[in-house]
Amino acid sequence: MTVSTEKTETPDIYRDLHQRLVTAAFTPGEKLKPEKLRALYGCSANTIRDVLLRLSTVGLVSFEEQRGFRAQETSPEKRHDVARFRILLEQEGASLSIRNGDLMWEAQLSAAHHKLSHIETTIAKKGELDAYLPLWSGAEREFHDTLISACGSPLLRATYRNIYDQFRQQMVAQERDFGSNYFQAIITEHQAILDAALDRDEPRCREAIFEHMKRNFI
Template identity: 55%
Template sequence: MARKTDTPDIYDDLRTKLMAGYFPQGNKLKPSELAGFYGCSVNTVRETLFRLSTVGLVISEDQRGFRARPASRQRQHDLANFRISLEQLGAVQSIKNGGIEWEARLTAAHHKLSHIESRISKAENIESILMPWGAAEWEFHETLLSASDSALLREVFKSIYDQFRQQLATQSDNFGFFEGNINEHRRIVDAALAGDADEICKAIHDHLCRTLLKD
């Protein structure tokens, strides 16, 4: 049954589904089918898919329509490298600039994420927890960088993060959740609260290095 959805909600919903690997890699995205699902016009869906193509989550092809971006180990490697560099830089800036309010927000974001990841580690099927986990994971990493004085860094990081999550979800088991996430996120927040720039750079690298291609 179709559901009536506002345009921003369509964008956010499709973005979340693409990042979670809901659509098979390279799968054709048909505006007519999506319009029926969302209860909106075909043109609205086309505009939304085009917007998603500008941030790398969808491929737009002349005369051929839209496709979910195919999985690529090389692309995942490149995105992981970019993400590590940006997140390290932004986290160090946040440590320098952030005060008690930033620390409180980061602690709260980590508490929420840790709670959800503990549920995932005990669940037989994580699909029902997937959406809240994705939101909590993004909130944690966004908050980590939120005291950076570079709005451009945060903007680029969001684009890289979204594309990275999409690649990871389509190429790994459990939609990109790893058992080590819980301890790795704890190590990151501990380094941030201790104001240890060297340790937080190491923690971020160690958290993401499993997604790099091996030499």
Template identity: 50%
Template sequence: MKPKIDTPEIYEDLRNKLMTAYFKQGQKLKPSELTEHYSCSVNTIRETLFRLSTVGLVTAEEQRGFRSSPVSRQRQHDLTNFRITLEQQGVLQSMRNGGIEWEARLTASHHKLSHIESRISKTGDVVPVITPWCAAEWEFHETLVSASDSPVLRETFRSVYDQFRQQLVSPEHNYGFLEGNIVEHKRIVDAALTGNVDEVCVAIYDHLRRNLIRD
């Protein structure tokens, strides 16, 4: 018999699976199968899937159940716009408020991300390191806004970031990995650490603009 998993652990595990392409985008999520996998009740799974639907990672349809959120070019565009705005505002506030401790955390998070991305670049294979890579990617971008004095900005950024990543992570698009990300992340961190407010905003925009719909 499998050990019982607590509801918060189920939520985090499903959230991570939704953001690392364990489930295909738009895939039906069957409570009966998840109940068996997690050794829990159907009600626990339904409650967890409903919570995930409130943060945009799952769609809930009456009489039709739950699905992993499907890919939508317009949705990706909208999420990118929101993310650019939040990340730019968040990093500017962090640059004002963060001090040396924030700079140290940003440097460390970038070092970890750069190490993993360099390995992916050498091997050409994302799959073996997709979980630590996604975690390091989040840690870096979260650190950028972590010294913002707005709890609402930080909370909203997490929700928008998660939905944004889910839209991009698929085998067909190499799970969202691009060689240019290595240089772009370094450009962002260099601008942030040198206090160049104009450059850091431009660097963030340039890093994300490929996901916008252009007229």
């Protein structure tokens, strides 16, 4: 069901494992054995190895020479580190975008926020997070990525995306209480970020980003 039967399977395996990792389908530190996963995707162990090697590249999987792969471990320190670093990158990226972004950027940001806001409102009402988690996670990622998309630095943006995924992995793994009031809160926070960005108010946007993330500190 989750496995595509297309000719070139590797990208699908990558995407599927990536998705599983950021939605905590594996418990942190769990061993990822190519030989076991092989069966799941109907390919050889080496193909899995390739994919895991690439996922270790982006920090979702930890890899140690001669002792294989694991789903990235989590700890309060790690979560704190990821959150701090994410703030740094997003604040800087947002500042640059506010300076450089054109009308198209504003439009795309509005659009991304609209989608995100819709999904978050639905979850806040219905409360069925499990069903919406992949959808919401994707929309949130897109909103934050769009926010920094006009920063003019491909490197900053690529690094941010990696960190965002690590953040998601760490937070979902922590089994936070994603209750209804949690979503009420982040709806407000995302709105504040959007408003500050469209007002081209750098300090206020930085502050809004910090407010959005500070709950994840130790």
